Amino acid sequence: MKLTVNGKTEEIDQVMTVLEYIRFKGIDPRTVVVQKNGEVIKRDHWEKEVVRENDRLEILRMVGGGSF
Amino acid sequence: MAGLSESQVERYSRQLILPEVGGKGQEKLLRGRVLVVGAGGLGSPAAYYLAAAGVGTIGLVDSDSVDLSNLQRQILHASEDVGRPKTESAAEKLRALNPDVTVNTYQTRLGVENVREIIKDYDIVVDAVDNFAARYLLNDACVMEGKPMVEAGVLRFDGLLMTILPGEGPCYRCAFPDPPPPGAVPSCQEAGVIGVAPGVMGVLQANEVIKLLLGVGRPLAGRILTFNALNCEFQEIEWKKNPDCPVCGDHPTIRELSEYHLACEVRGD
Numbered sequence: 001m002k003l004t005v006n007g008k009t010e011e012i013d014q015v016m017t018v019l020e021y022i023r024f025k026g027i028d029p030r031t032v033v034v035q036k037n038g039e040v041i042k043r044d045h046w047e048k049e050v051v052r053e054n055d056r057l058e059i060l061r062m063v064g065g066g067s068f
Numbered sequence: 069m070a071g072l073s074e075s076q077v078e079r080y081s082r083q084l085i086l087p088e089v090g091g092k093g094q095e096k097l098l099r100g101r102v103l104v105v106g107a108g109g110l111g112s113p114a115a116y117y118l119a120a121a122g123v124g125t126i127g128l129v130d131s132d133s134v135d136l137s138n139l140q141r142q143i144l145h146a147s148e149d150v151g152r153p154k155t156e157s158a159a160e161k162l163r164a165l166n167p168d169v170t171v172n173t174y175q176t177r178l179g180v181e182n183v184r185e186i187i188k189d190y191d192i193v194v195d196a197v198d199n200f201a202a203r204y205l206l207n208d209a210c211v212m213e214g215k216p217m218v219e220a221g222v223l224r225f226d227g228l229l230m231t232i233l234p235g236e237g238p239c240y241r242c243a244f245p246d247p248p249p250p251g252a253v254p255s256c257q258e259a260g261v262i263g264v265a266p267g268v269m270g271v272l273q274a275n276e277v278i279k280l281l282l283g284v285g286r287p288l289a290g291r292i293l294t295f296n297a298l299n300c301e302f303q304e305i306e307w308k309k310n311p312d313c314p315v316c317g318d319h320p321t322i323r324e325l326s327e328y329h330l331a332c333e334v335r336g337d
Contacts, residue, residue, distance in 0.1 A: 007303055030252040033244055038306065058305045060292065062244055062253050063223040064200040 004056045012051075019046035022059065033060050071095050076168065080122055088284040094122060098168065100281040103127040103187055105178060105206060106196035107158040109256070109266030110220050110273060112144040114194050117274035119162040119169045123281065126162060126169055127190055130154040131177040141263030178202055180325045183209040192280055193217040194273050198256065200247040201328040207232065207240035208325055211316045218276040220269040223254070225262050227269035227295040230288060230307070231276045234316060237289035242310040242317075247328055265297050 001012050012021070018041055022029045034041045035058040041049050051057065072080070072091060076098075083089045089097075100123045104115045107130040115126055134142075134149045134157055142154075149157040155173035162171050174186060178197075183205055187193050193215050195206050203221070210217040210232060217232045219240055232239050272293070279285040292305045315322045 006305075028252055030248050035305065035307075040308075040310065060228075060243065060294070060305060061226065062200075062248050063221040063226050063228050064198070064203060064248075064253055064255070 001051075001053045003051060003054070006058055016051050017047055018049045018051060018057075021051050021057070022046070025059075027059065027061075031062050033062070034058065035060075071098075076122070079166075079168075083121065088282060093282045093284075096281050096283070097122045097278065098124040100192075100277075101125040101127070101190045102192050102194060102277055102281075103129065103190035104194040104196055105129045105202070106198060107142075107144060107154040108132075108138065108196065108198060109141040109222065109261065109263070110196035110270040111194070112142045112158065113267050113270030114196055114273040114277075115158060115162060116144060116165065117271055118194075118277060119166045119171075121274070121278055122166060122168055123277070124169060125172065125190075127172040127174065127186070128155045128158050128162075129174040129176065129178055129186065130158070131175060141261065141266055143267070178205060180205065180327050183325065184213055187213055187215050190215070192277050194277060195219045196270065196273070200253070203240065204247055205325060205327055208315050208322060210234060211239050212325070216280055218273045218280075220266075220273050222261055222265040222269055223256060224259055225265055225297040227265050227297075229269055229272050229276075229293040229295070230291070231280070233287065233289045238307050238309045239313060239316045241315050242313045243292060243307050245310075245314060262297055265295070268295055268297070 003010055003012060018034055019029060037056050080094050084094055102118055102123050104111045104126060107128050118126055132154050134145045134152050134154055136150050138145060144158040144161045153175050155175045159171040159173050162169055187209055193210055195203060195217055197203055211234045214234045219232055220229045276288055280287060292307050294303045311318045314320060
């Protein structure tokens with residue numbers, strides 16, 4: 001199944017929810033926000049929201065440093 | 069050029085010949101009042117370029133003193149400044165670079181009690197802080213005061229930039245409604261940061277400010293720019309204003325400032 005994640009195409013071989021995908025990528029779900037096909041997916045919907053063929057995901061990591 | 073002295077015409081000559089700047093634009097910059105919150109990794113390059121461009125009034129907020137471990141990235145401070153208040157060290161460099169600039173220093177920690185009062189006097193705020201508590205406080209205060217804010221954050225080899233125009237585009241909470249739980253996102257002190265990451269992002273913050281003051285170009289509003297230094301990649305993500313945003317949405321639930329107390333973020337990076 002083909003996906004575009006942060007502008008790059010990738011293949012995954014099974015159907016996953018947004019939450020499963022984030023965990024699959026080794027990302028701590030508490031540290032990111034997610035858009036799917038241009039719409040923000042709220043955190044409490046990640047468990048239900050399924051990633052489908054040709055979906056466009058943007059996974060934005062929180063970076064809080066400004067290095068005082 | 070009406071309001072400019074001979075030495076100013078020479079100092080700013082390379083930007084005066086740009087049609088987007090010119091004498092009128094330079095006067096706008098000289099009248100500009102910009103508050104840089106944090107005189108560290110982001111604030112150093114941001115403030116330095118703003119001073120070089122002739123932004124007439126620059127406010128610097130920082131409660132910290134210069135540490136030897138800051139010098140790898142905080143380019144306004146030098147070895148001999150270790151131990152001095154960052155505001156003092158930074159102000160000295162900015163004044164030496166450009167005597168046209170009035171530098172106001174606030175050697176204090178921004179908090180609920182002083183943030184609105186301090187930002188009120190400025191046209192634009194540059195968020196160059198090092199922790200989420202201050203970031204959310206500043207976002208909420210700027211939304212409440214209707215103050216444009218140029219937001220940036222860095223960690224390791226990554227940077228993030230967005231320009232917040234309250235009422236017109238998304239605010240920080242539209243993208244990140246709540247801070248991450250304490251400890252989930254490490255600080256630069258814990259996880260490290262390559263010096264050029266805040267360098268690149270701080271310069272881009274200055275660029276956003278200069279464009280806003282001049283009223284030229286297209287601000288990075290409704291868009292978030294990410295930078296990865298390892299791969300030298302920039303990515304732009306469109307981000308809409310969230311009608312349910314707790315601070316700038318249609319029915320805001322945050323009407324008064326409050327401060328997050330995030331245990332792992334008491335100290336800066």
